[in-house]
Amino acid sequence: MRDEYRADLLQVNKLLVWMADAVRSAMKRATNALLNADQTDAEEVIARDAEVNALYRLVEDKVYDLCARQAPVASDLRLLLTALHLAADLERMGDLADHVAKTALRRHPARAVPEPLVETFEQMGEVADRIAGKISSAISNLDIVAAAQLERDDDAMDKLHTGLFGIMFSPQWTEDTESAVDSALLGRFYERYADHAVNAGRHVVFLVTGETLDTRER
């Protein structure tokens, strides 16, 4: 019974790593779609969001099934529910990559990001990729050091987000309203992606240490 339980937990872990890798790859391609007006990448990200949702559903089913079959004690239960929270954050990260891709596609063949913000979004894409990479390795190796570093990466994202508004509200900004609207929303998508990654990291820390952290989204 105990062995079976461990095997089930391992499978949940594998599914979570799979989700993390999927939402990492999604945001990487979405960023490329955005910066290079790449239609293929944009369409691929949008098409593949369904896979992330399907993985989320698998995690949910697996956890429900585990709870029902094993009637876990309180501490194990909290662990399993934490895995659910983690999956929910990853699923949402997939949605946000999907939003970025859809913005890129809507403006195709034009580039959705205006020239003055290209560098900012390049950097946001890099931070997002670094963050998602850490989440993946934090889950797969139960690496709480990587998980804990996410807060710092999130600070970098917040700084880029603030800088984005600095550029948009400067007197040199001459882009039209549509560009302003797209850029503001895109900035929010990247920022939320990082927020969910930080939440996911906190869930990993809890999974490993059993220590409760504030996991409320901001």
Added chain:
Amino acid sequence: MRDEYRADLLQVNKLLVWMADAVRSAMKRATNALLNADQTDAEEVIARDAEVNALYRLVEDKVYDLCARQAPVASDLRLLLTALHLAADLERMGDLADHVAKTALRRHPARAVPEPLVETFEQMGEVADRIAGKISSAISNLDIVAAAQLERDDDAMDKLHTGLFGIMFSPQWTEDTESAVDSALLGRFYERYADHAVNAGRHVVFLVTGETLDTRER
């Protein structure tokens, strides 16, 4: 035992109604703060978001406790986890009201919403209030008719959201970039508020009928 279980469920239900009422009132006041540049209302909404988060935590603790003490069978477990999902959606609605209030406060004493969009945001506020009212009564009376109506209200919100961009991208639009950015983000806050309400409604339908619906966020 069974009686105790029922009493616990009733308490979870009460907490959820409390949360729904709180996030309804929060968005109502946030909308007033936004449209009338009302600093008191804005500050009140921001201060009270912590209460919504505390209620969420109470629901979580209650559900964990229930799971641990009662070792519910699979169907009951799914019910309890659905209550958790519902609470998470309500908590997020509170966050979004908080975001609206913060935007109002940041622009105070100026009004964050420019003249051409006042009517749109008035209507978005009305739809948000109607939606939140239905969620509250759907939870407290397990009223699946009210819950099902939420999809239609959400359509109304989506239409307002589309209309908002129509106004902003029209040649008559002469507002500055900051107004465009704020309006785009505010529009998204209201739209997400309604999305979470629709999710919450689906959770209520599931709680009452046991029928699974697609509750993925968009």
